[in-house]
Amino acid sequence: MNLRIFNSLTxxxxxxxxxxxxNVTFYGCGPTVYDHVHIGNLRSFVLYDLLKRVLEFNNFQVQFIENLTDVDDKIIKRSAEMGISPSELSEKFSKVFFDDISKLNILPANNYPKATEHVSEMIKFIEVLLGKGLAYQEADGSVYFDVSKFANYGKLSGVDKSQIKSGTRILSDEYSKDDVQDFALWKMVKGSEVGWDSPWGKGRPGWHIECSVMSQQFLGDTIDIHAGGVDLLFPHHENEIAQSEGVSGKSFVRYWVHGEHLLVDGAKMSKSLGNFYTLVDIENKGIDPLALRYLFLTAHYRDKLNFTWESLTAAQNALNNLRETIRNWDQPVVGCAEHEQRFTEALDNDLNTAQALAILWELVKSDYPTSAKAGSLLKMDQVLGLGLAEFVAKKIDVPENVMELVSQREEARKNSDYHKSDQLRKQIKDLGFEVLDTLDGSKVNKIN
Ligand SMILES: [Zn+2]
Known part of the structure; x- marks a missing residue:
């Protein structure tokens, strides 16, 4: 069976x-680097990584580009509040973003182009749209895309074209589903605001134009895959199609891939509800970022995933159990073809990660020799990216004095003496070991 994937366009x-x-060309909408990204964004980035790994598993060469939005309304507002320049702010949070994705074992893209480094190409792109009569300049200098002039507007999102409010304009980088109207390609700025010189005066690009321009620049007029969170489908991706196809006259994207929302405690994440989490919150609770990756993999990318601390703890326990089980295995040899086959089929069937994980566990619990299981597991982990290579066949010798402290700690936990159990954890740590609580009791790891 070959790889099959849900195309949001068809x-x-x-x-x-x-x-x-x-050579597969793949573009993913990246973060706006003005703050820590939330775990819903991270779900999208893990999806890009998974898709890229599945493509490579299918022997495709992948050219993957993910943009960094380093100028937009949010960045300008936040940097002004903090009294620093937009570039200082975006620099800082680009680093945070790269840190986050590396903790989640996300393989690097071929390039992470920044919007601010491609402004001159954006200006040229807008000039073509103006030349083709698909855009117009307002009296204040801003340039807008005229959605009524693009015949295929709405082909991805299915927005009702009778809703198009021709001649009404939206300047903001973000707007709602009801705003089917002309959107800004170039926004005039006043005085000392961040801006670039252009044929229309000093201004800055709108948010949508950067993806059209950088995608074309790095990957060509027509690309194979464009991915993003489902919240980007309209207006962002609809507008990208209008801009790109407006300029090239060719089809922009062959497969549109959208990941569903992450809910927290059954609700949409929002700062006001207090259910807004970043990787920092997860690490502060002593949870391994890879447990979050594991949790993401338990759900299909086109299903909503409800994040709770209980579900994350369960994912951490499952990962701990897996790590501890495979430590005692023998060195990997050629694996179990049957499990590998079914595992590949699950992923090739629109990235059915939940089923792939179930097959992995079937393999782990099977009666095959551990050396064969190890061989297959490592292959599977090339796609899942759970960092298991570090644990396979890495049995550790735990000195007796450490084991003694571990059993004392287990005793303390049984008696709900958490103060003592914490103290013992610290003593164990001082001796160079960490203790993990799993469903099968306490396990010990050497600290590297
Ligand atoms: Zn984008």
Whole structure:
């Protein structure tokens, strides 16, 4: 079976056939680097990584580009509040973003282009749209895309074209589903505000234009895959299609891939509800970021995933159990073909990660020799990215004095003496070991 993936444009699961079989072109909308990204954003970035790994598992060469939005309304507002320049702010949070994704074992993209480094290309792009009559300049200098002039507007999102409010304009980088109206390509700025010189005066690009321009620049007019969170489908991706196809006259994206929302405690994440989490919150609770990756993999990317601290703890326990089990295995050899086959089929079937994980556990619990299981597990982890290589066949010798402290700690936990149990954990740590609580009792790891 070949890789099949749900295409949001046709709303069907299609066999994946790249334009050029030797090189898959893949663009993912990246973060706005003005703050820590939340775990809902991280779910999207893990999806990009998973898809890239599945493509590579299918022997495709992948060219993957993810942009960094380093100028927009939010960045300008936040940097002004903090009394620093937008570039200082975006620099700081780009680093945080790279840190986050590396903790989640996300493999690096081929490039992370920054919007501010491609402004001159954006200006040229807007000039083409103006030349084709698809855009117009307002009296204040701002340039807008005229949605009524683009015949295919709405083809991805299915927005009702009768809703198009021709001649009404939206300047903000973010707007709602009801705002089917002309959007800003170039926004005039006044005085000392951040801006670049352009044929229309000093201004800065709108948010949507950067993806059209950087995608074309790095990957060409027509790309194989464009991915993003489902919240980007309209207006962002609809507007990207209008801009890109408006300029090139060619089809922009062959497969649109959208990841569903992450809910927290059954509700949409928001700062006002106090259910807004970043990787820092997770690490502060002593949870391994890879447990979050594991949790993401338990759900299909097109299903909403409800994050709770209980579900994350369960994912951590499952990961701990897996790590501890495979430590005692023998060195990997050629694996179990049957499990590997079914595992590949699950992922090739629109990235069914939940089923792939179930097959992994079936393998772990099977009666095959551990050396064969180790071989298959390492192959599977090339796609899942759970960092298991570090644990396979890495049995550790725990000195007796450490084991003694561990059993004392277990005793203390049984008696609900958490103060003593914490003290013992610290003593164990001082001796160079960490203790993990799993469903099968306490396990000990050497601290590197
Ligand atoms: Zn984008």
């Amino acid at each position: 709303k069907t699961i299609e066999e994946f056939k790249p334009l050029n079989p030797a």
